[in-house]
Amino acid sequence: MYMQEIIIFLQQHTVLSIVWILLLIATLYTTISSCLFKSSEILRDQAILLINKKKAIVIDIRSQDDYCSGHITNSINVSIKDIKNNNICKLKRFKKYPLIVVHDNNSLAHSIKQHLYKLKFEEVYVLHGGIVDWKSDNFPLLLTNKILK
Structure with missing residues (x-):
């Protein structure tokens, strides 16, 4: 009925x-x-702890211009195109280290995280809020050898 x-x-x-x-x-x-x-996103404090304790590597997937205008200390700038094309020579030596993917757009960062898992990286995280929240919380950024606050 x-x-x-x-x-x-x-x-x-x-x-x-x-x-x-x-x-x-x-x-x-x-x-x-x-x-x-949410399970693979980490907060800034957790990211700092991973960097200091487990020697995590920060992978900044923004454009080179954005990266040069301010990036997290010791981060590595890798283009999205290179990761999607499996051209990851810069990253191969870091397969055993935790990786923290950083971008302005977290959904894009999550898709790159999935690519990195497919490329056999063991531990990959996305920084919650990306570089935007990092800046808004006044965490330091480097600009060509100068620290920005």
Whole structure:
């Protein structure tokens, strides 16, 4: 009985039904992906602890101009294109170290994290909030041998 009413409703309100289904899918996708991504994101304090205790390597995937305008101390600038094309000569010696991926856009950083896992890097994290939050919290950045605050 209820099934017939649902079918009639769907037939009479096709556009509304499609919009509702799309919103349901978008909500489920967002919820599931945020749960998956949160587990691999680390806060700035955790990143500093990893860098100091486990010698983690910070991988800055922003453009070279953005990197030169201010980057985290001892970070390595690697282009997104190089990582996606498996051209990672700069990184091969760091396979056993934890990596912290940094960018302005965390969803892009998460996709690069997945590429690095496929390339057999063992421990990869994304810095929560990226370089934007790092700057806004007044953590130091380097600019061609000068420290910016």
